[in-house]
Amino acid sequence: DTGVSQDPRHKITKRGQNVTFRCDPISEHNRLYWYRQTLGQGPEFLTYFQNEAQLEKSRLLSDRFSAERPKGSFSTLEIQRTEQGDSAMYLCASSPARFGNYGYTFGSGTRLTVV
Amino acid sequence: GQQLNQSPQSMFIQEGEDVSMNCTSSSIFNTWLWYKQDPGEGPVLLIALYKAGELTSNGRLTAQFGITRKDSFLNISASIPSDVGIYFCAGHNNAGNMLTFGGGTRLMVKP
Numbered sequence: 001d002t003g004v005s006q007d008p009r010h011k012i013t014k015r016g017q018n019v020t021f022r023c024d025p026i027s028e029h030n031r032l033y034w035y036r037q038t039l040g041q042g043p044e045f046l047t048y049f050q051n052e053a054q055l056e057k058s059r060l061l062s063d064r065f066s067a068e069r070p071k072g073s074f075s076t077l078e079i080q081r082t083e084q085g086d087s088a089m090y091l092c093a094s095s096p097a098r099f100g101n102y103g104y105t106f107g108s109g110t111r112l113t114v115v
Numbered sequence: 116g117q118q119l120n121q122s123p124q125s126m127f128i129q130e131g132e133d134v135s136m137n138c139t140s141s142s143i144f145n146t147w148l149w150y151k152q153d154p155g156e157g158p159v160l161l162i163a164l165y166k167a168g169e170l171t172s173n174g175r176l177t178a179q180f181g182i183t184r185k186d187s188f189l190n191i192s193a194s195i196p197s198d199v200g201i202y203f204c205a206g207h208n209n210a211g212n213m214l215t216f217g218g219g220t221r222l223m224v225k226p
Contacts, residue, residue, distance in 0.1 A: 004157075031212070042119075042203050042216030043158065056211050091157050103148055104214075106157030 002026055004107035006092050012113045013082055020078045021110045025094030032075050033104060034067055036060065037089040046090075049075060050097065082114045118142060121204055121217035128194055129225050136202060136220040137188040144206030147180050147187040148214065152201045161202075162189070194224050 005024040013019050025032050030051050035043035046065070048056040051072035061067075064082075069075040079086055089111050095104035121138045128134060138147070146165055150158035162173050164180035164187060171178055177190045187204055201221050205214040 033212075040218075042205070042218055043214075044216070045213035048212045056213065058213070093157070103160045103163040106150075106159070108156050111155075 004092055004094050004105050006090075006107035006110050008110055009108065010111045010113075012115060015084060015114055016081055018078065018080045019082060019112065020076055021090055021092075021112075023075045023077070023092030023107060025074070025092070026105060027073075028096060029094035029105075030072065030097050031095045031104070032069055033093045033095075034075070034077050035091040035093065035106075037091055037109070038087075043091055046077075079112075082112075084114045087112055087114045118215050119204055119206060119217035121220050123220060124218065125221040125223070127223045127225065130194060130196060132194055134191040134194055134198070134222060135188060136222075137186060138204030138206075138217050139186045140206060140215075141185070142208065143184040144208050144215075145184065146207040147178070148205045148207075149176075149178050149187070149189045150203045150205060150216075152203060152219070154200075158203055191222075194222075196224050196226050198222060199224050 007022045032049045034046040037043040045058050046061050047067045049069040052069050064080045067077045089109040091109045093104040093106045119138050119140050148163045149161045152158040162171050162178040167184050168182045169180040175192045201219045203219045204217040
């Protein structure tokens with residue numbers, strides 16, 4: 001399977017704990033995106049990497065959130081001191097760096113529940 | 116928050132019927148995309164539209180990029196049970212690399 005892989009698929013954590021999610025994009029894709037999706041809503045942009053450089057961050061990405069893509073391949077998204085409002089599906093997507101190609105491929109997501 | 120308004124929010128139709136859903140925006144987008152999402156999965160790209168006025172088909176699906184660049188519609192012909200899911204429109208403008216998604220249309224098909 002050469003799709004976008006996310007791990008874990010589900011995470012339940014207590015409020016105040018830190019969590020980290022991993023995303024492995026399609027190997028030849030150098031663009032990687034993180035989105036968040038709450039129940040009944042469409043995905044909302046969080047951040048974007050081109051290779052290892054984080055080029056855009058949404059205002060949704062508070063100081064408690066940090067994303068990395070150290071070698072331009074896989075990426076991690078960490079949430080520190082989780083709050084109940086962080087409960088959501090976290091989606092990773094990737095795309096090749098061809099101009100005008102915004103039809104990226106999404107992973108199956110990590111569903112976070114903060115209790 | 117969301118800038119794209121999708122309608123209807125949900126539809127319950129009989130198998131074999133045609134379906135139409137649309138998406139409007141208060142601002143211009145240069146690319147429109149339509150995705151389908153099944154429960155517990157990520158969205159899957161159905162159709163991408165890159166030019167105002169463009170009409171594109173993918174099997175039983177047809178989508179159009181409105182000439183004002185502020186709207187798009189998706190039609191599904193002869194619906195089947197596996198069409199069940201949530202359909203999202205998404206738009207891209209030249210301000211960055213993000214997509215803006217609509218709130219989704221939930222489609223239910225009765226066999």
